[in-house]
Amino acid sequence: MTSVLPAALAGFGTGLSLIVAxxxxxxxxxxxxxxxxxxxxVVGICALSDAVLIALGVAGLGAVVTAWPGALTVVALAGGAFLLGYGALAARRALRPAADAAAGLAVRGDTAGSVRTAVLTCLALTWLNPHVYLDTVLLLGSVAADRGPLRWVFGLGAMAASVVWFVGLGYGARLLSGPLARPAAWRLLDGLVAATMLTLGVLLVARAV
Known part of the structure; x- marks a missing residue:
């Protein structure tokens, strides 16, 4: 029993270190x-996807990922193309904000279209990222394997870290809605998002070819 808590805390710390970047x-x-x-x-998709990937890593799927490096190349190309497209849209928003942005960050209800778009975008950003397979499945799975019979306790700790991080990030971000209420601040945020997406997209494609 005394060794269960250290294994869970180790999983929590390892998982958090991989997610926070x-x-x-x-x-x-x-x-x-x-x-x-x-x-x-969005928070639910991210946390649940991480839980599935962590479980696959603990179960030993990392060996399959290592054996089929070509699969990661395909994922990298698809993910890179998606990130470049999303980054271009973010850059367009930063350079040419929509008319409704002039009023700042008014809180609006979710429509069916916006929810569907957010869900599909979140799924693509999560599952078309080859690093998630290398970090979550391969690396975290390898570390969990060293825990022997406690590897699933380690994995549960990592899953808990994912839930804590994404809930905190998603719902804590609303605290920034005040400072970012001005259109100029929102354009700056879109510019940073665009830079992040475009840079990662270029790096993924460059490493895959």
């Missing part, structure tokens, strides 16, 4: 949280 997924969750649009759906 700025990336396309976190930038998207932050943007949705500030806009207060589809936050529950």
């Amino acid at each position: 700025i990336g396309a997924q976190n930038a998207f969750v932050l943007r949705q949280g500030i806009r207060r649009q589809s936050v529950f759906a």
Whole structure:
């Protein structure tokens, strides 16, 4: 019993260290949280996807990922293309803001279209990112394997870290809605999102070819 808690805490710390780094997924969750649009759906998808990937890693799927490096190349190309497209849209918003942005970040209800778009975008940003397979499945799965019979406890700790992070990021981001109420601040945020997405997209495509 005494060894269960250290294993869970180790999983929590390892998982958090892999998730916190700025990336396309976190930038998207932050943007949705500030806009207060589809936050529950986006946070749920990110946390559930991480839980599935962590479980696959603990179960030993990392060996399959290592054996088929070509699969990661395909994912990298598809993910890179998606990030370039999303980054271009964010850059367009920063350079030519929509008319409704002139009024600042008014809180609006989610429509069916906006929820569907957010869900599909979040799924693409999560599952078309080859780093998620390398970090979550391969790396975290390898570390969990060293825990022997406690590897699933380690995995549960990592899953808990994912839930805590995405809930905190998605719902905590609304605290920034005040400072970002001005259109100029929102354009700056879109510019940072565009830079993040375009940079990651270029790097993914460059490493894949």
